[in-house]
Amino acid sequence: MEFEGRIQRVLPVRSGTSQRGEWKALPFVFEYFENGEQRWSDKVLLETFDTNIMAQIGRYLKKGQDGKAVVENGECVLLAELKCKCGFSHSVRSFDRNDGTRATVNEIRLYKFEVLAGATEQPQQQPQAPQPFAPQPQVPFPTDGAPDDLPF
Secondary structure, three states, X not given: OEEEEEEEEEOOXXXXXXXXXXXXXXXXXXXXXXXXXXXXXXXXXXXXXXXXXXXXXXXXXXXXXXXXXXXEOOEEOEOOOEEEXXXXXXXXXXXXXXXXXXXXXXXXEEEEEEEOOOOOOOOOOOOOOOOOOOOOOOOOOOOOOOOOOOOO
16 A cells, blocks of 8 residues: 655664664654545554665754754654655564464555655754844834823
């Protein structure tokens, strides 16, 4: 299935070591409408192991002094809306847990990620600092010489 939508949230990178070596995954919440008649959006938690996709998403994240994504309240800070097209498949996977019991989980796999050209502005790496407040020059209240009828 492929849908146009937007990345609603980006979660911190997960990493670990497997028999094949070190790995990193970037989880994110993709929001979309399956059809034009839906009132509420669908959302799905996807993740990618592809470093090229991570870099594309990373351009839209606020970076700290260390060059890494800033995480607030458990998620990365998005600088701009990231409209994209995601293709993902879903299946069910069963496996044996360490305690010997069997588990069955949903498995959702991202197979396509495309930033929609022209659909969103390229974000700046850091948001512009707010300009200091500059007081406006005082302009005298215009009067035409006639008394007003205000009680004060």
